[in-house]
Amino acid sequence: MVLFSSLLKVMLVLSTLFATNTLAQGDSACVDCHTEQVNKWQQSDHAKAMAIADSSTVKANFDKQTAKHYGQKAYFYKNKGKYFVDISYNDKVQTLEIAYTFGHYPLQQYLVETKAGSYQVLPFAWDSRDKEEGGQRWYHNYANEEIKPEDRLHWRQPLQNWNGMCADCHSDGLKRNYDVQQNRFASEFSNINVGCVSCHGDKQQHSEQATKNKADTTHVTHSSTVDKGVWKREFGEDTARWIGAKRDNSFMDNCFSCHSLRAPLTDGIEPNNHFLDQFTPQLLQAPAYHVDGQIKEEVYVYGSFLQSKMFAKGVNCIDCHDQHTMKVKIPGNGLCLQCHASEVFDKPEHHNHDVGSEGAQCVNCHMPDNRYMGVDDRRDHSFKIPRPELSKQFSSPNACTSCHQDKDNDWALNFMKSWKIKPRIDSKTQRDFFMLKSGQPLALDSHLAIIADDNIDVISRATALQMLTFSTQEISSDALQPYLHHEQELLRLAAASVGTLINSGIRAQALGHLLDDPRKAIRVAAARSMVDIYMPQANLASFNKAFKELTVSLEQSGWRGEGRLNQGLLAIDKSNFSDAEKHFKEAIRVEPYFDAAYSNLAEFYRMQNKPAQVISVYNAGLNKVPSSALLNYGYGLHLVRNQQLPKAVPLFKKAMTLDPANSQYGYVYALSVDGTGDTKQAIAILKSIIANYPQNQQLVELGLSLAQKAQDKPSFDYFMGLRGTY
Structure with missing residues (x-):
């Protein structure tokens, strides 16, 4: 999506328009004792996440500049020290003041208030790169598409809304404060950018004690990062191993809160809370990821990193990234050579490229980048090796042909053979997993074998488990039992999410304990899988509590069509049909170009045996979204059911x-x-x-x-x- 830039204000600034609190005590007081850390932080993207638009923060040229894209036109200018845009589509022109900058490099976006308390991201962004790199220009976020006003991706639509889509990862203490009934925001934050509080939490007591008697001057980032051990490469080893007590990497939940594709369970982010107590993560399914697990859509880092051998061995974010600047600690191959032997890996015998060339850089083969938002190159963190044979079979990318764009996969395969590289031999379960993710049917025994394979990373196993919902074969509760009680939280989460596969007569017995799981995401998933069954008295109190958490989680997305749609689907499973109809209609009202809302409302009327309403809904939907494949297909099925095949x-x-x-x-x-x-x-x-x-x-x-x-x-x-x- 174009809504997030990982880009970010040099000074902590209080927003007089939003924030109702003073600067977080843990931030404003940090400077007194932690000057070095604050100076480093000022170099970070976090520091420039968001800022009030003024001459010190705006990077773009507002000197009477015009940007055009198909029928859309924007005229950028300044007036009395403020920044404005006249934006139009064909003949309709609107003048808006730039309220905030969003990010800083390689692009900067701009926020405008379109109604009280609601801010949208402009469709044109500023390319902050040097002119020699193609930067210093205005460009459209969707350069190769015409985004008309009736498109869901149009800048006035919910998917381009700051409050719901972007805000919680660009400011400290952000609360969306969305009113479901009124369909409006009263968002607020404690600090306009991403400062100390977002990672350390509220350190007010620590600050007061230090100020009082200077007794506590610690500047530890997180207690979990004080490792009692070291990465060490013993004689004869190619790669370092962790020597010492098992690392506590739980602090990475703070990182994952924003560097992941996920659905919120609560309003806002609480630092140092468990990731699965605040979010339900997107797993590795298409179209977000390629068949081999490489990133495809804008999924950030969580899903790729959890696949990696690095993560499995205990590597954490700040092994490579400075914890305050967020930049990599060492440029070039030196970063990797902290743990990997240079005499083995930094030689032509390994990388088969000229020393010092682009092809000799570790990251270019093992962390290929994808471009998002037009100019933002982001690296894959699964640390895979190039696999042109998988590219040939499944159309996934590989570093060889991504760099040598005039060559094909056969060329890459032949070159690798000439290097005497032994072909990678995947296990049967790994091969089956690729087939499963490519959409091919798989025997149930083979599918279950993927999930049971301890040699496959946990997030991939959880993905395979979640994909049981697509199986056409009957699945016994015994097949799910090991994962409903598994020590790995992602496996419990995936098992809970497919709990509806268990016969309704025994589902409460099988899933009941998950209603009291330590992790909110799992409790919510279990409740969702149990809404349509009889609830024994023994489980009722736990279910009611988890169901309330489920309801709150759905409300977090109520400002967009999907949120209202999911509320409608929940109401159907509860046999509350009047509420279901209301929610589906609300989904259309909130987001009139969301085709799935029309499709589900039409299906609802079909279930109610109301053919006239079905036709009315499809006609209304196709009038709003004529380019919807879903609605054309759904209407076609309706006609077939009514013996009108030729139509x-x-x-x-x-x-x-x-x-x-x-x-x-x-x-x-x-x-x-x-x-x-x-x-x-x-x-x-x-x-x-x-x-x-x-x-x-x-x-x-x-x-x-x-x-x-x-x-x-x-x-x-x-x-x-x-x-x-x-």
Whole structure:
């Protein structure tokens, strides 16, 4: 998303517009004793996370500058020391004052107040890079797309709202204070940028004691980082090992609170609280991650780092990053060579590139970067090795062809063979996991074997466990039992989230103990899986408490369509149909271009046997979002159910055209064409789309069936050839 910049004010500033409290005591008093740490912090992105827009903070050129993007135009200028923008789409012009800067490098964004207490991120950002790098210019956040006012990504829509999308990670003590009933914010923070409090918590008592008698002058970041041990490489070892007491890396929960893709459970972030008591994390599913676990969408660091061998061995953030500047401690390969032997890894025999070249840099092979927000390059923290063979099979990227863009995966494979590099041999469970994540059907025993494999990292196992919801095979409660009681919290969380797979008659017995789990995310997931069953008296008090936590968690996203939609789905499971209808309608009111709200309301009316309302909702949705593949597909299914197949066919075709990545749309389109009697055309359609999904069993089997029906032997042989690839 364009809403987060990891970029950030040189001085702690009190916002007179938002903050109702004085500067946090732990921040304003820190300078007196911790000058060195504060000076370092002032160099950090955290210090520049957000600031009042003035001449000391605005980096962009506001000297009567114009930026254009398709039908959108912005004119930036100054007036009496303040910063303004006249922004228009076609003929509609609005003048807005720039209230805040957001970030600083490699881009700076700007916030404007569009209604009382609600701030939006402008669609144009300032490229802060040097001119030689292509910077010092205004550019649109979606440079290659026309974002019209009816698009969910338009800057006036909820997905570009500061209060809900961005605020809690750019200011200390942020509370969204969203009023669900009034659909408005009264957000406030204790400190405009990310200062001491966000990592250390409120140190007021510590400060008062130190001021009183100078007795306590410690400047330890977190007690957990005072390690009783050392990274040490013994004679003959290539890589250092941790020698000493087991490290307590729990402080990283503070880092993960913002450097992760997650859903909030509460309003705001409490420093030093457990990550799973404040958030439910996104696991490694598509489309956020590639099949091999590399980052794809803007998922930050948590999901990739938890896959890494580094994390498994006890490496933490501040082994590599200075805890106050947040910059890496040592430039170049020296950072990695703190633990990895230079005589082994920093030689052409290992990296096969010229010494000092870009290809000889550790990070360029093992931490390839992805570009987000137009100019922001961020590195993958799973520390993988280049795997062109996986790229060839699953279209995941690799460092070789990402750098040598004029070459293909076969070239990379041949080059690696010439280097005498032994091919990576994955275990069967690891290969099956790749297949599972690529969308291929997998036997239940093979699926469960992935989850049980201790040699696979925990977040990947949890992802596989969560993906049991996509299985078409019946799953016994015995298969889930080990994970409902597992010591690994992510496995308990994933097991709780798929608890609806357990027969309703025994679900309370199987999940009941998780209603009292130490972690809120797990309690909430368990409650969500139990809302539609009879609750025994023994579990009732715990369920009511966890259900309240679930309700609060859903309210945190009530300002956007998904939040209201999830409330509606919960109401359906509680058999509260009047509330469900209300929530679905509220989702449309809050976010009128959110197609899933129309789709679910239409499905609700279908369940209520109200066909006229179904048609009305689909027509309203397609009027607002005509480019929605989901709505075209859903309306087509409605027509099929009502024996109007010929009218449905063009809708299925449009859905497939709008979202070619969804193989289901192509499958149903071909099936519907066959249903009209044109089997030959249906086969041609399948052949035209199956190139994108050569290993899709569903498409291949349909092709075989249609070819057999048409007695088309060449086509039958074609699809049989594809059958051998999965």
